[in-house]
Amino acid sequence: xxxxxxxxxxxxxxxxxxxxxxxxxxxxxxxxxxxxxxxxxxxxxxxxxxxxxxxxxxxxxxxxxxxxxxxxxxxxxxxxxxxxxxxxxxxxxxxxxxxxxxxxxxxxxxxxxxxxxxxxxxxxxxxxxxxxxxxxxxxxx
Numbered sequence: 001x002x003x004x005x006x007x008x009x010x011x012x013x014x015x016x017x018x019x020x021x022x023x024x025x026x027x028x029x030x031x032x033x034x035x036x037x038x039x040x041x042x043x044x045x046x047x048x049x050x051x052x053x054x055x056x057x058x059x060x061x062x063x064x065x066x067x068x069x070x071x072x073x074x075x076x077x078x079x080x081x082x083x084x085x086x087x088x089x090x091x092x093x094x095x096x097x098x099x100x101x102x103x104x105x106x107x108x109x110x111x112x113x114x115x116x117x118x119x120x121x122x123x124x125x126x127x128x129x130x131x132x133x134x135x136x137x138x139x140x141x
């Protein structure tokens with residue numbers, strides 16, 4: 001019997017070992033005023049630098065009322081599947097990731113959106129704990 005035949009349709013284990021770390025980020029996200037001000041001043045230059053050489057281009061940016069930094073991206077490469085787009089966007093995300101980071105990918109007919117929260121929490125920082133929320137949109141992705 002092959003391994004995938006034996007495990008198809010059921011999980012192998014839980015992810016309890018990672019709950020505390022994820023919970024630390026969730027707890028920080030609930031803190032009043034945790035999202036840092038002026039995300040474009042803190043993040044944009046890193047995104048621009050990371051985008052060089054990638055098959056995408058940064059387009060318009062804006063900061064929403066809740067502090068989310070929204071960035072429109074254009075895919076410049078050949079048509080690519082979800083995995084290829086994800087790999088490239090994660091490289092971009094890596095340029096602004098801090099010690100605690102969560103990324104959620106959402107697909108719609110007209111775009112793929114990566115919602116990302118990252119921050120410095122607890123003993124990870126000698127600054128005040130803070131974070132950033134970023135939404136990266138790739139039309140047609």
